[in-house]
Amino acid sequence: MGKEKKVFEITTAPSALTRDQAGRQKRYFISMMIRTACFLLTVILPSPYRWFALLGAVTLPYFAVVIANAGRETISTREDILKDKPLAIE
Numbered sequence: 001m002g003k004e005k006k007v008f009e010i011t012t013a014p015s016a017l018t019r020d021q022a023g024r025q026k027r028y029f030i031s032m033m034i035r036t037a038c039f040l041l042t043v044i045l046p047s048p049y050r051w052f053a054l055l056g057a058v059t060l061p062y063f064a065v066v067i068a069n070a071g072r073e074t075i076s077t078r079e080d081i082l083k084d085k086p087l088a089i090e
Helices: 015-045 047-069 078-082
Strands: none
Touching: 015 047
């Protein structure tokens, strides 16, 4: 009676690592295809628009890596930090 069982909610469980990696790879691939299109547009477009396409082709890799690496961070909420933690192994 004195012990309470800890209940886990499935909604708070993170997604599987393989599913997370597949999503990151897909986002990175799409970003690199957009970069390739920007390079092609740099060659095809006339002068004023060419610079915008070149700017996209040069800056997109940085944003692609940042976006692909976003996720799977373990951020503790304030209430998780303040909860009493057991000091002994049961």
